[in-house]
Amino acid sequence: MGRDHGFHPVRITRIIQETPDTRTYVLDAPFPYRAGQFVTIKACGTLRSYSMSSSPETDAELMTTVKRVPGGLVSNWMHDHLAPGDVVETTLPAGVFCLREGDGAGGVRELAxxxxxxxxxxxxxxxxxxxxxxxxxxxxxxxxxxxxxxxxxxxxxxxxxxxxxxxxxxxxxxxxxxxxxxxxxxxxxxxxxxxxxxxxxxxxxxxxxxxxxxxxxxxxxxxxxxxxxxRFAQTAADRPLRENPEQEPEELPEHDSTLTLVLSGKRHTLAQRSGETFLESARRAGLAPPFSCEAGNCATCIAHVTEGEAKMRVNNALDDDEIAEGWVLTCQGEPTTPHVTVEYED
Structure with missing residues (x-):
């Protein structure tokens, strides 16, 4: 079973004003995490990922730090409305921007x-x-x-x-x-x-x-x-481009493989076109699977590959064990076999 990527209610215990436009939110969240990871916060009908500024080696409390961004929907809402005692919904910590570990004969060894x-x-x-x-x-x-x-x-x-x-x-x-x-x-x-x-x-x-x-x-x-x-923001250069962006979906090349999506307990088999991610194929077929960042960061779109094999363009959320278990970020996942079955968590 993969790690829980759902949302959890978390209470804010303190707020620290770091600079005029930056605040640290101290959370009553006994989540295990590694230095360098982030949590994804659900607010204002959308999701944003914010890094932890705390360390599991030195801090008893989990802290995430948010800078107010001009025009930023969630950051401005957090600064303007949240106070100690309020509850926010967050994922468990995720991310692979972590300290590298060495493998010694007796297990993990310290790197110099x-x-x-x-x-x-x-x-x-x-x-x-x-x-x-x-x-x-x-x-x-x-x-x-x-x-x-x-x-x-x-x-x-x-x-x-x-x-x-x-x-x-x-x-x-x-x-x-x-x-x-x-x-x-x-x-x-x-x-x-x-x-x-x-x-x-x-x-x-x-x-x-x-x-x-x-x-x-x-x-x-x-x-x-x-x-x-x-990286938390996907630039235009990071997005796959079609040769002719004005083409309607029916004018695109024929599919190279098939994709079966299990969403809310229902199975949907659809064309998997060359160059499309699983998420893009699902949305083209009129389905509405979960997603947020579309940059491989937040794990909102996670699903389990139960048949066939897949690869990811970018992965900043899943660890090696989760990938080995068959979990994939559908916003970044592409098939490497003629047929793939992808099952979303209920």
Missing amino acids: APVVAFCGGSGITPILSLAKSALAGSGRPVRVLAADRDAGSVIFSAALGELTERYPDRFEVRHHLDDRQGFATADQVREFAGDTTEADFYLCGPAPFMDLVENALLAHGVAPERIFVE
């Missing part, structure tokens, strides 16, 4: 590789979680370059300062302020990375910032498998 992180704005949220866990749970050195618009925008300034005092030989944070230094450059990324190309590199922030950092690290000689990127 440094952790080097680059974050922009509220991208510091999962980075703080990772840093606290790496420092408290291992002997790994941790270095963070945090880019912010200005001094008033720096989130977790006090917490980062406390880590510097507690781990003076193992923790370093460098604040980059755009209003004083301009936007971060590839040269600055390479300089901060230094000679530690064997480190594990973690990136979280606005897409242009992460693209800059990732490209600079790759050009610097860092292996792609040592770069971990957390």
